[in-house]
Every structure is written in C-alpha cells, then in structure tokens.
Amino acid sequence: MATGAEKKPQENRIGLTIADYKGGKSTLCGGCGHDVITNAIIRAFHEMAVEPEKVAKLSGIGCSSKTPTYFLDRAHGFNGVHGRMPAMATGAAIANGRLQVIGVSGDGDTASIGMGQFVHLLRRNVPMIYIVENNGVYGLTKGQFSATADLGSKLKTGVVNELPPVDLCGLAIELGASFVARSFAGDVKQLVGILEAAIAHRGTALIDVISPCVTFNNHPGSTKSYDYAKDHEAPVHQIEFVPFFDHPMVEQEPGQVREVQMYDGSVVRFRPVEEDYDPRDRHGAWHHLKEAAVRSEILTGILYVDEKKPDFLQILDLGETPLVDFPVDKLRPSRAALDAVNASLMEG
Amino acid sequence: MEEEGSAAGSGPRVNDFSVQVATVNGTGSQSANLVLLRTLFRMGIMASGKNLFPSNIAGLPTWFTIRVSGDGWIGSRRDHEVVVAFNRDTVTEDLEAVAEGGIVYVDDKFETPQREGITVHRVPFTAIVRDACPEARLRKLVANMAYVGVLAQQLGLDMNEVEAAIGAQFENKPKAVDLNLATVRAASAWAAENLPSQNVFRVERGTATKGKILIEGNRAGAYGAVFGGVQVAAWYPITPSSSLAEALIEQLGQLRLNPDTGKASYAVVQAEDELAALGMVIGAGWAGARAMTATSGPGISLMAEFAGLAHFTETPAVVVDVQRMGPSTGLPTRTSQGDVLSLALLSHGDTMHPVLFPAGPDEYFSMMVEAFDIAARLQTIIFVAADLDLGMNWWIAEPLAYPEAPIDQGKVLSVEEIERLTEWGRYRDVDGDGIPYRTLPGTPDPRAAVFIRGSGHDENARYSEDAGNNIKLLERLRRKLLDNVGLLPSPTVDEGGGAKVGIVAYGTSHWATAEARDILGREGLAASYLRIRSWPFDQRVLDFVARHERVYVVEQNRDGQLAQLLTVAVPEHAARVRSIGYCGGLPLPVEVVLESIREQEREV
Numbered sequence: 001m002a003t004g005a006e007k008k009p010q011e012n013r014i015g016l017t018i019a020d021y022k023g024g025k026s027t028l029c030g031g032c033g034h035d036v037i038t039n040a041i042i043r044a045f046h047e048m049a050v051e052p053e054k055v056a057k058l059s060g061i062g063c064s065s066k067t068p069t070y071f072l073d074r075a076h077g078f079n080g081v082h083g084r085m086p087a088m089a090t091g092a093a094i095a096n097g098r099l100q101v102i103g104v105s106g107d108g109d110t111a112s113i114g115m116g117q118f119v120h121l122l123r124r125n126v127p128m129i130y131i132v133e134n135n136g137v138y139g140l141t142k143g144q145f146s147a148t149a150d151l152g153s154k155l156k157t158g159v160v161n162e163l164p165p166v167d168l169c170g171l172a173i174e175l176g177a178s179f180v181a182r183s184f185a186g187d188v189k190q191l192v193g194i195l196e197a198a199i200a201h202r203g204t205a206l207i208d209v210i211s212p213c214v215t216f217n218n219h220p221g222s223t224k225s226y227d228y229a230k231d232h233e234a235p236v237h238q239i240e241f242v243p244f245f246d247h248p249m250v251e252q253e254p255g256q257v258r259e260v261q262m263y264d265g266s267v268v269r270f271r272p273v274e275e276d277y278d279p280r281d282r283h284g285a286w287h288h289l290k291e292a293a294v295r296s297e298i299l300t301g302i303l304y305v306d307e308k309k310p311d312f313l314q315i316l317d318l319g320e321t322p323l324v325d326f327p328v329d330k331l332r333p334s335r336a337a338l339d340a341v342n343a344s345l346m347e348g
Numbered sequence: 349m350e351e352e353g354s355a356a357g358s359g360p361r362v363n364d365f366s367v368q369v370a371t372v373n374g375t376g377s378q379s380a381n382l383v384l385l386r387t388l389f390r391m392g393i394m395a396s397g398k399n400l401f402p403s404n405i406a407g408l409p410t411w412f413t414i415r416v417s418g419d420g421w422i423g424s425r426r427d428h429e430v431v432v433a434f435n436r437d438t439v440t441e442d443l444e445a446v447a448e449g450g451i452v453y454v455d456d457k458f459e460t461p462q463r464e465g466i467t468v469h470r471v472p473f474t475a476i477v478r479d480a481c482p483e484a485r486l487r488k489l490v491a492n493m494a495y496v497g498v499l500a501q502q503l504g505l506d507m508n509e510v511e512a513a514i515g516a517q518f519e520n521k522p523k524a525v526d527l528n529l530a531t532v533r534a535a536s537a538w539a540a541e542n543l544p545s546q547n548v549f550r551v552e553r554g555t556a557t558k559g560k561i562l563i564e565g566n567r568a569g570a571y572g573a574v575f576g577g578v579q580v581a582a583w584y585p586i587t588p589s590s591s592l593a594e595a596l597i598e599q600l601g602q603l604r605l606n607p608d609t610g611k612a613s614y615a616v617v618q619a620e621d622e623l624a625a626l627g628m629v630i631g632a633g634w635a636g637a638r639a640m641t642a643t644s645g646p647g648i649s650l651m652a653e654f655a656g657l658a659h660f661t662e663t664p665a666v667v668v669d670v671q672r673m674g675p676s677t678g679l680p681t682r683t684s685q686g687d688v689l690s691l692a693l694l695s696h697g698d699t700m701h702p703v704l705f706p707a708g709p710d711e712y713f714s715m716m717v718e719a720f721d722i723a724a725r726l727q728t729i730i731f732v733a734a735d736l737d738l739g740m741n742w743w744i745a746e747p748l749a750y751p752e753a754p755i756d757q758g759k760v761l762s763v764e765e766i767e768r769l770t771e772w773g774r775y776r777d778v779d780g781d782g783i784p785y786r787t788l789p790g791t792p793d794p795r796a797a798v799f800i801r802g803s804g805h806d807e808n809a810r811y812s813e814d815a816g817n818n819i820k821l822l823e824r825l826r827r828k829l830l831d832n833v834g835l836l837p838s839p840t841v842d843e844g845g846g847a848k849v850g851i852v853a854y855g856t857s858h859w860a861t862a863e864a865r866d867i868l869g870r871e872g873l874a875a876s877y878l879r880i881r882s883w884p885f886d887q888r889v890l891d892f893v894a895r896h897e898r899v900y901v902v903e904q905n906r907d908g909q910l911a912q913l914l915t916v917a918v919p920e921h922a923a924r925v926r927s928i929g930y931c932g933g934l935p936l937p938v939e940v941v942l943e944s945i946r947e948q949e950r951e952v
Binding site: 020051052053054056057058068069073074075076077078079080081084086087088089090091092093094095096098099116117120316317318319320321322323324326328329330331332333335337338339341342345346347348 | 561563574606609620639792799811
C-alpha cells in the first residue's frame with residue numbers, strides 16, 4: 001500500500017486544479033511585473049472557484065494587453081484596439097450579465113489613449129474587473145513615458161518627466177467608482193486578496209497595480225521600479241478575504257478589524273497597519289491618497305469600496321436572464337404588433 | 349397685385365404643384381408644415397414634404413417644401429408654384445424661387461421686391477393671429493398656423509381633414525388643438541373674404557394614399573431594428589441619426605419588454621462618443637447579442653478603427669449611417685450620399701464591408717431587419733446607408749412588411765455541437781463558403797473557448813505573423829463577402845426594351861431619378877433603369893452596365909462615389925459609366941437629373 005500517496009494538485013470546490021486556470025506561455029521579458037499579476041489572477045480565480053467558461057477576458061493594446069492569453073485558457077478572450085477595451089467590455093457585460101468580465105489594460109492604454117472610455121466605464125459602474133498594469137512607460141514601443149509617470153521620474157536615457165501623473169485611483173474615487181484598489185506586483189499576497197474581493201464585488205472593480213517594466217523602467221531614478229515601489233509602498237491595511245463558501249470565522253479582536261460584506265456574501269476583513277482606515281469613506285480615501293502622494297508614498301490596499309451602488313445592468317433595468325439567453329422568437333414582436341403599428345400610421 | 353386666374357399660364361394644375369414655405373426655425377413651423385402634409389395624406393393625395401432646416405435651434409431661416417403629385421412622383425422639384433414668405437430675412441430670395449405664373453402669400457408688413465409674372469398676395473398674418481389668439485404669450489406658438497389657414501382656403505384643403513390633422517399633430521391635447529384650430533379657421537376665413545378665389549393650383553380628394561402610411565424615415569428604420577431583434581444599441585447623439593435612436597428607445601419600450609417580468613429584453617446605451625458606441629456594439633456582438641449603432645459621417649470617421657476590428661475578427665455589427673453633407677462638419681442638416689466609399693472600405697488595410705441602400709421608409713425597415721441577419725450570417729460589420737432626406741423627413745410610404753424569414757443567428761456552435769466535434773477552429777472554412785463557425789463566450793465547454801484578436805491569426809485563432817497564413821486569411825475574407833453577395837438585397841431592374849441608355853440610382857436618389865427617366869421617356873429618350881440596393885454589386889448590376897452603351901449613375905455626392913465602385917467592378921466597361929453627382933445638400937431635385945442627362949445625350 002502506498003502510504004505516502006502522491007501529492008495531488010489541490011482541487012477547488014468545483015473540482016478544478018490550478019492548471020485549469022492557466023493560459024499560454026508568457027512572451028514578456030523575464031521578471032516582468034505583468035507575469036506576477038497573471039499568476040495572481042490564476043490563483044484568485046482558482047481559489048474563488050470561478051467557472052473558467054463563465055469568464056470573458058478583454059484587453060486593448062500594449063504589453064499588458066497581451067497577458068489575457070497567459071491565463072484562463074478555458075475562457076473566451078478578445079484582444080481589441082488601443083484604449084478601447086472599456087467599451088467592448090461594456091457591450092459584452094450588457095449582452096451577457098452572467099459573464100465574469102475581466103479587462104487587462106496598461107497605463108498607456110488606460111490613462112492616455114483610453115482615458116475617455118475609462119472614465120465613462122467608471123461612471124457607469126459596469127460589472128467587471130479592470131486591471132491596470134501600471135509601469136509608467138510604453139513598453140512595446142520601447143520606453144516612452146506614459147501619463148502615469150511621476151513628475152521628475154527619469155528614463156534610462158536621462159530624460160526627465162516634466163508632467164504631473166494621472167492618479168487612476170484618485171480619479172476613480174472622484175468619479176464614483178464602487179471598488180478602487182492599488183497594489184504592487186511585488187506584494188502578491190495582497191494582490192491575490194484584492195483580486196478575490198474584486199471577484200466578489202458587483203460593479204466595476206478597478207485595480208491599479210504598480211508593475212515594474214524590467215527592460216525600460218526599473219533603474220535608479222524611476223519611480224515605478226521594484227526597488228522604488230518596495231521602499232515607498234504603504235499598505236493601508238492587511239486584507240483577509242473570507243469567501244462566501246468558507247465558514248466565516250467569528251472570533252476577532254473587537255475594534256481592531258473592519259469587515260465589509262461583498263455582494264456575493266464573501267467578507268473582507270481589513271486589519272489596520274498604522275492608523276485606522278475606513279475603505280467605505282470616500283472622502284477619507286481621497287484625502288489619504290493625496291496626502292500619501294505628498295509624502296511620495298504608494299498607498300496600497302482596497303482604498304474604497306461601496307457594495308450598495310447599483311451596477312450598470314441594474315441601471316438599465318435588465319432582468320436576471322442575460323440578453324443573449326432570450327430565445328430568438330422573443331426578439332421579434334408579433335405580426336399583430338406590426339399590423340397595429342401600420343394601422344396607426346395609416347391614420348396620418 | 350394681378351387679377352385672379354392670371355397665374356394660369358397652362359390651365360388648372362389639380363394635385364400637381366409644389367409649395368414652399370419660408371419660416372424661421374424654432375417657431376413651431378414644423379408642426380404647421382406637418383399639419384399640411386397630414387391633411388394631404390388624409391385626403392388621399394400623394395405628396396412629399398421636405399424640411400430644409402439650419403444647424404441651429406432658433407432664429408435662422410428654414411424652408412419646408414410640399415410636392416403634391418397626382419401621378420405619385422414624390423421626388424423634390426427645384427421650382428415652386430405656391431410660396432409662403434413668412435420670414436422677413438429671406439423674402440427677396442423666396443420671391444425669386446417662385447415659378448413663372450406662381451403665387452406668393454407674403455406677410456403684409458414685409459417690403460417686397462417687384463417681380464413680374466407672378467401673383468403676390470399680401471396677408472396680415474400678425475393681425476389674424478392677434479384676433480384668433482387672445483393670449484399674447486401664446487401667439488408665437490400658433491403664428492405659423494395662419495399660413496396653414498390661408499393655404500387651406502386657397503388650395504382647397506378639406507377643413508375637416510385639417511382639423512383631424514391638427515388633432516394628430518398635437519396628440520389631441522385639447523388646449524393646443526383648440527388654439528391652433530382657431531388660428532387656422534380665422535386665417536381661412538380671412539382668405540375667403542379678402543383674397544380672390546384661386547382656381548389654378550388646387551387639390552382634389554383622391555385614393556392614392558389608401559393603404560399607405562405616413563412616417564418619419566428614422567422611425568421606420570428604428571422599427572426595423574425592433575423587428576430585426578436588436579438586443580443592444582449604443583449611440584452618440586449626432587444629426588441626423590439621433591431621431592432613430594430616440595425612436596428606438598420609445599418603440600422598444602412599447603414592443604420589447606419581457607411580458608413575464610416587465611424587464612427589458614434589450615439595452616440602449618448613450619455612449620460617450622462614436623468610438624465607444626461601436627466598441628460596445630462589437631463587445632455585445634462578440635458575446636452573441638444582435639447589436640447596432642446609428643450615426644452620421646463624422647461618427648463614421650471616428651469608427652474607422654473599430655470597423656476594421658469587426659471585419660478582421662469576424663464579429664457581427666450593424667451600423668446605420670444617416671448621411672449628411674460633408675466633408676468635415678459640413679452641412680449637418682443637409683442630405684448627402686457622400687459616405688459611400690468610406691463605408692465600403694472603412695478602416696486601414698484591405699477591408700470591405702457590405703452596404704445597404706434603402707430608398708424609402710418601408711425599405712429602411714426591411715433592410716434594418718435584414719442587416720442583423722446578414723451581419724450574423726456573414727459574421728461581419730454591415731452598414732445601412734440612409735441619409736438625412738430619408739431619415740428626418742416624413743414620407744407617404746408602403747406599410748412596413750412583416751419579415752417572412754425567421755431570425756438568423758448564423759453559424760454559432762452550440763455546446764452539443766462542440767461536444768460532437770473531434771476538433772474545430774474558429775476561422776476554418778469548413779463549408780467552403782468562406783464563413784467559419786463561431787462559439788459564444790459563456791458556452792459551458794472548455795473546448796468552446798476562443799481568444800480572438802485584431803492582430804494576425806491563423807485558422808485556429810492563434811497569433812500568427814506568417815506570410816502565407818496572412819495571404820490565405822485576407823483572401824478568404826474577400827471571398828466570404830464576394831461569394832455571398834446573394835445574401836444582400838438584389839437590385840431592381842426595369843429594362844427599357846433594348847434601350848441604349850441605362851440609368852442607375854440608389855437610396856433616396858431613386859425618387860428624382862425615376863421621375864426624370866419617365867419625363868425623358870416621354871421626350872423620346874428610352875432608358876433602362878436599375879436601382880442598386882447593396883454593395884458589393886451582384887452580377888445583375890455588372891450585366892446591366894455591359895448591356896447599355898451609356899450608363900448614368902445618379903447620386904448625391906460630388907465625386908460619383910458609387911460610379912467609382914462600379915467602374916472598378918467592370919473595368920472593361922468603365923468608359924460607359926457617367927456620373928451625375930449632386931452635392932448641394934438639398935433633396936435631389938428632379939431638374940438636376942433631367943438637365944444633366946439631356947445635356948450629355950445631346951453631345952452623343
């Protein structure tokens with residue numbers, strides 16, 4: 001009898017292993033922050049036991065936008081045009097409300113060419129996870145500054161960025177986004193927790209992840225390098241995610257932990273790091289971000305969450321049945337209906 | 349002022365004349381004009397109404413023309429026999445526009461230039477309105493009804509039908525109906541008492557509109573989307589397409605709520621711009637919904653990149669282009685067929701897209717229905733090329749015909765079909781018709797999943813930069829469209845019995861062209877007529893060119909854009925193709941077609 005049975009890969013509650021959430025081989029540079037994020041996505045979707053077939057992956061153009069082929073091979077994906085992923089994701093989310101939509105974008109794709117679509121996606125609170133793999137440069141075109149590069153950040157060539165950065169999280173909070181998080185590719189544990197909470201959320205979950213570009217923006221003088229981000233990361237809390245299908249633990253230290261119940265019943269526990277931080281306080285979140293920027297800190301964690309805000313499908317008054325699931329014969333009104341239309345138009 | 353009847357150079361013109369009303373926009377003139385059109389419709393008289401309005405909300409000149417035609421011709425005419433000069437700023441040019449022997453009704457406070465050969469009646473419109481409407485603040489709202497009353501009396505409109513038309517126009521709201529009707533009656537009474545009776549330009553009750561409908565074109569197009577099974581519509585406001593989207597919202601609310609739940613079986617989203625509108629359509633189309641947007645030329649320019657994505661990834665999308673006069677902002681409230689080349693070839697690289705050309709509201713309806721099926725069947729973006737004349741004017745048209753063919757979702761593999769296949773590829777041409785099979789996101793089978801992209805891909809949808817693969821893919825995409833033109837609406841052909849001359853028109857250019865051909869025929873110039881209803885052309889179009897020595901292609905753009913496509917399609921007969929392009933922005937006048945063909949034929 002084999003006593004030490006072979007260690008089987010761990011199955012999640014729908015019987016899938018981590019391999020079932022993997023994608024093709026990455027063709028990004030070795031050490032790229034984006035690959036770390038890809039792996040975090042694989043882990044989070046596995047741990048949350050999301051059916052891969054229910055996921056729709058979308059992206060724009062850029063290094064980040066290549067990554068949806070590196071995870072969830074069992075899900076449909078659409079790599080579209082530069083900066084326009086939000087509109088395509090909106091259309092897909094409306095058409096089939098049962099899809100778990102995940103969009104991956106970059107700082108160029110989102111904060112420059114796609115800024116218009118990005119802000120309107122946030123306004124609509126389209127149900128989806130929106131990840132920005134933020135490295136401050138255009139990688140595929142070989143290292144030009146993007147709009148999230150910090151003032152004074154330096155390229156390898158010595159060129160200094162002289163324009164202020166777009167703060168995607170501050171902007172998202174300002175526009176009424178319902179889930180705003182920032183993380184760092186060097187902090188996988190936090191990132192996975194944030195991703196799990198994002199899966200449990202209903203509405204747009206924006207996750208801005210500092211994701212160093214090892215080829216073009218990982219040198220001294222860059223404010224998006226691994227070293228800089230490690231030195232300046234300031235988590236506002238530790239995140240403990242309790243999925244809805246796990247038995248919730250009851251014991252906790254009173255006054256120490258904040259809990260937020262997510263749409264799907266999961267609970268996120270926030271344990272303060274230094275001072276207390278309430279992620280449901282929109283104004284407070286915004287102030288923290290601004291103050292951290294003055295101190296050159298990269299505030300990370302789930303900065304803001306609002307589980308009560310209606311998502312776009314609710315605003316559109318769509319029912320439980322996804323639009324694409326309506327049988328074809330329900331899509332065309334009857335002959336009598338058209339007769340009535342004609343009759344009224346015949347009256348002049 | 350000339351004597352009664354002196355305008356009759358050629359005897360009475362019963363149900364055969366054109367009226368032009370010059371007013372100021374933002375004054376409610378459209379309501380007054382529609383009351384006239386509704387009255388004619390109710391009296392059984394064929395007519396067309398064209399609103400020639402500025403890109404402005406209030407204060408600029410606007411004209412409305414009504415063509416009354418017992419013979420059923422509803423194309424526009426350049427000359428107008430009856431003119432109402434209700435705008436002080438344009439009175440000089442309005443008098444110029446009157447046909448020889450015509451009549452003008454002008455506000456008695458306006459100074460008018462002398463003009464021989466016409467009858468000028470000065471009407472105290474202000475005094476009539478003052479007496480009819482005691483409340484001073486409401487007078488502005490009903491002022492235009494004064495010319496309705498004068499015309500009703502002078503042309504012989506049935507007052508009962510005018511009353512019914514006012515009821516329809518103001519949705520039977522008692523106060524609005526009463527006020528407007530009182531003004532019409534007062535003006536009519538004034539005309540009866542003070543103007544000589546007018547016996548030249550008269551209307552007589554008929555039966556020509558029996559069984560027909562009166563509808564604004566964009567409303568018919570919107571109904572087409574509703575009955576075509578639209579599920580997602582995304583749009584950005586732009587004249588002259590906004591009224592289609594707004595009608596669609598209204599009609600969907602009436603016809604497409606889920607009876608069981610009261611919830612919507614559709615979604616309409618006002619997007620942040622035209623790019624986003626088409627992006628949403630493509631996302632929804634990819635997810636399996638029947639999705640559309642409606643826009644005009646500037647929007648089409650913005651949509652170019654996305655059009656290429658839909659074409660290359662083979663994602664269904666329906667785009668209505670209600671064309672207006674370009675280039676650039678151009679004349680936003682004037683009609684055009686200037687986007688034809690853009691639509692056919694929109695986006696960078698080698699692209700080609702099917703384009704449909706509706707001529708009237710009933711065809712706008714049926715082509716919208718078909719567009720969704722064709723987009724799904726061909727898995728591509730399709731354009732319905734309407735225009736402002738069709739979209740924003742009211743038309744007396746055939747009833748909307750219920751679609752006989754069931755809704756076609758094209759080649760979509762179900763989960764059961766996937767399970768039966770040992771292998772499959774998203775872009776494989778299994779059936780030899782160039783059309784591959786697709787699966788939808790959410791299909792509960794791991795083997796259904798596909799990652800599609802706007803970058804190069806092989807027949808299994810894998811990323812590819814391989815030269816041979818790319819050639820094969822682009823060739824298939826061309827074949828997919830050209831081998832399946834049979835799915836597109838075919839042309840209508842009216843052979844002229846061995847005629848050497850052929851005339852080609854499409855969309856709203858049909859109406860003036862058909863009438864011009866009739867007049868030319870009576871003058872002794874026999875011509876065959878072909879109306880193109882879609883691009884790429886089918887063989888019948890190419891044969892038509894081959895059968896005729898001279899082929900006149902009539903369209904509303906400067907460069908003869910469809911004529912260019914035709915010469916490319918039949919290079920061996922390119923010299924036969926002669927372009928008649930009108931870019932004035934007014935609904936194509938019959939005279940333009942007539943004069944151009946006459947002149948070119950003289951030179952033969």
